[in-house]
Amino acid sequence: MANLSSLILLAAGAAEHAGAHEAAEPAAFGVLSAAWIVAASMAVLILIAIAVKVPATLTKGLDSGIAEIKKQLEEAKALRADAEKLRAEYADRIANAEKEAVLLVEHAKTEAQAIIAKAEADTTTTIGRREKIATDKIEAAERAAVSELRAKAADAAAGAAKGLIAGHYGADADKGQVDAAIALI
Secondary structure (H helix, E strand, C coil), X not given: CHHHHHHHHHHHHHHHHHCCCCCCCCEECCCEEHHHHHHHHHHXXXXXXXHCCHHHXXXXXXXXXXXXXXXXXXXXXXXXXXXXXXXXXXXXXXHXXXXXXXXXXXXXXXXXXXXXXXXXXXXXHHHHXXXXXXXXXXXXXXXXXXXXXXXXXXXXXXXXXXXXXXXXXXXXXXXXXXXXXXXXX
């Protein structure tokens, strides 16, 4: 309060010296100058503001504003921490997805090589089996051809023998042979 009254007196003195010009200044009640009246009204206004607790209300408003800003800053920090956590989580997911993709590609290559090897083995087996079937068919055809040839040769030999016998032997020759055969018995 002492600081306030010295501030008022200082302001009043400065106002009095600033107005040093030759014209007469108006005075209230013939004693107080306009500067003193302004200084006194300011002092009364400040005292009323203090009595009504305007500074406390202003401080309280500023404190609540500061508290709200601090709360928003804390929320922003929490949101940033959550965002950082999500970013790290998604970065891990991306890294894991890339690793899984590499593993899937390697697995697919391994499976493809296994399928190719099995197909080659199956093809080799199938070719061997078909070669054996073809060989068996060829051998069977050869046997059939040999048998047919033997049958034709036998038919041809029988036909030739029949022709020879028919040409060289007649009924007279047969009679002699039959009689000789009967005599042997």
